[in-house]
Amino acid sequence: MKKDLRGIPLIGADAFALDRYESALEQFQGYVGDPVATIDEALQASPGFIAGHLMKALVLYTLAERKFVPLAAQALEAARAHSAQANDREQGLIAATGLLIEGRWQAASRSIDHVLANHPRDALALQVGHLMDFYCGDALNLRNRVSRVLPHWDASLPGYSYVLGMHAFGLEEMNQYPEAEATALGALSIQPKDGWAVHAAVHVMEMRGRIEDGINFLVTREIDWAPGNGFAFHNFWHLALFYLDGAHHDRALSLFDRHVHPEPASFLLPLIDATALLWRLHLEDVDVGDRFERVADDWQARLDGEAGFYAFNDAHAAMALAATGRESALAQLTLRMQDATRQGDTNAAMTRDVGLPLTEAVTAFVHGRYADAAARLESIRDGAHRFGGSHAQRDLITLTLIESALRSGAANLARHYTAERLTHKPASQWGARLWARAQSAAPLSSAA
Numbered sequence: 001m002k003k004d005l006r007g008i009p010l011i012g013a014d015a016f017a018l019d020r021y022e023s024a025l026e027q028f029q030g031y032v033g034d035p036v037a038t039i040d041e042a043l044q045a046s047p048g049f050i051a052g053h054l055m056k057a058l059v060l061y062t063l064a065e066r067k068f069v070p071l072a073a074q075a076l077e078a079a080r081a082h083s084a085q086a087n088d089r090e091q092g093l094i095a096a097t098g099l100l101i102e103g104r105w106q107a108a109s110r111s112i113d114h115v116l117a118n119h120p121r122d123a124l125a126l127q128v129g130h131l132m133d134f135y136c137g138d139a140l141n142l143r144n145r146v147s148r149v150l151p152h153w154d155a156s157l158p159g160y161s162y163v164l165g166m167h168a169f170g171l172e173e174m175n176q177y178p179e180a181e182a183t184a185l186g187a188l189s190i191q192p193k194d195g196w197a198v199h200a201a202v203h204v205m206e207m208r209g210r211i212e213d214g215i216n217f218l219v220t221r222e223i224d225w226a227p228g229n230g231f232a233f234h235n236f237w238h239l240a241l242f243y244l245d246g247a248h249h250d251r252a253l254s255l256f257d258r259h260v261h262p263e264p265a266s267f268l269l270p271l272i273d274a275t276a277l278l279w280r281l282h283l284e285d286v287d288v289g290d291r292f293e294r295v296a297d298d299w300q301a302r303l304d305g306e307a308g309f310y311a312f313n314d315a316h317a318a319m320a321l322a323a324t325g326r327e328s329a330l331a332q333l334t335l336r337m338q339d340a341t342r343q344g345d346t347n348a349a350m351t352r353d354v355g356l357p358l359t360e361a362v363t364a365f366v367h368g369r370y371a372d373a374a375a376r377l378e379s380i381r382d383g384a385h386r387f388g389g390s391h392a393q394r395d396l397i398t399l400t401l402i403e404s405a406l407r408s409g410a411a412n413l414a415r416h417y418t419a420e421r422l423t424h425k426p427a428s429q430w431g432a433r434l435w436a437r438a439q440s441a442a443p444l445s446s447a448a
């Protein structure tokens with residue numbers, strides 16, 4: 001029986017298919033090239049390659065767009081057609097992929113973990129599990145899923161750096177900043193081009209308000225993480241956030257134009273970042289030209305297909321539609337989200353608990369109902385991890401809450417949440433700007 005380079009047994013693969021599987025796996029881990037095209041080469045040569053079909057299904061599914069679900073389901077069916085020959089790992093991945101396609105993300109994540117219990121060096125299962133933990137906002141398992149397999153890995157195994165990169169990000173999302181940074185640097189000492197490990201270190205700098213460190217880290221390493229990397233848009237987005245902190249709006253917009261949204265988006269992940277960047281600028285009343293219109297065009301073109309699939313996507317669509325005054329499209333999106341809450345899948349709870357209230361808050365904000373926006377945002381802020389994303393992405397909720405509080409005259413409320421920001425990010429100029437506005441808005445009754 002064939003095994004991959006980490007000793008994972010694979011049914012139905014010849015030597016060529018195995019070679020393509022390894023290449024596709026590294027493309028998936030490193031965000032380089034097109035792993036689906038690569039694994040398709042393997043499947044053409046070896047149609048009975050079960051893990052090849054599963055890799056295709058999982059790579060497509062973890063793009064988190066409804067439009068890829070039929071293709072993922074097709075690949076799963078191709079795997080199932082050979083399930084009589086499948087080994088235990090492949091049976092486990094078939095079950096997990098089926099749960100994903102049913103929209104039962106948390107059950108799928110547990111199912112993937114059972115595969116990892118028996119095959120802790122299954123780099124495909126680990127990568128998919130990590131991404132689903134991210135989409136589920138499961139910070140504990142962003143760290144601990146990797147912790148549970150880490151003793152089975154060492155530097156002699158291909159892809160070890162990616163495992164460290166994942167662990168670094170999980171540590172960061174669990175607020176273990178020194179450990180996260182050291183682990184990310186360890187990953188980068190092995191594979192300097194690992195954009196996910198770069199990203200983990202950058203998140204540490206973002207969360208601690210180490211703005212200059214973040215800019216220097218990204219700029220000096222750009223030659224490693226940017227060229228040809230499908231994840232570079234997101235690290236450029238982080239660089240833009242650092243520039244926003246210092247109110248260097250021109251630099252942030254230049255990065256937007258060149259790297260975050262240089263053309264109509266092909267995928268939703270960069271469209272989310274484009275939206276989140278423009279929304280932050282919207283909060284600061286910065287003129288962004290026609291950029292929000294172009295981003296809203298991208299969302300509106302996808303509304304029929306994607307609305308109601310994933311609350312995190314929908315909430316970003318809502319920001320673009322709201323900021324550009326597209327009332328009818330926003331109402332249509334809201335209806336679709338209300339429908340989504342009645343489904344029995346993971347997204348139903350995400351939409352009910354976070355996505356829909358956030359969309360209603362954003363709507364209230366653009367209509368000038370700032371007190372209403374602030375109240376809605378307060379009610380979801382501390383549980384908003386449940387619809388996925390990172391702390392840095394969800395910071396937009398707090399920023400919108402503070403801005404809503406300032407605009408509604410609730411200066412003490414604005415000061416309250418800005419104080420949290422100042423404590424965690426003492427060097428952040430954005431926090432200082434908000435603090436100054438809150439201080440000038442109204443005096444405190446019991447403290448200086």
Ligand SMILES: [Fe+2]
Nearest residue numbers: 199234390392
């Ligand atoms: Fe990030």
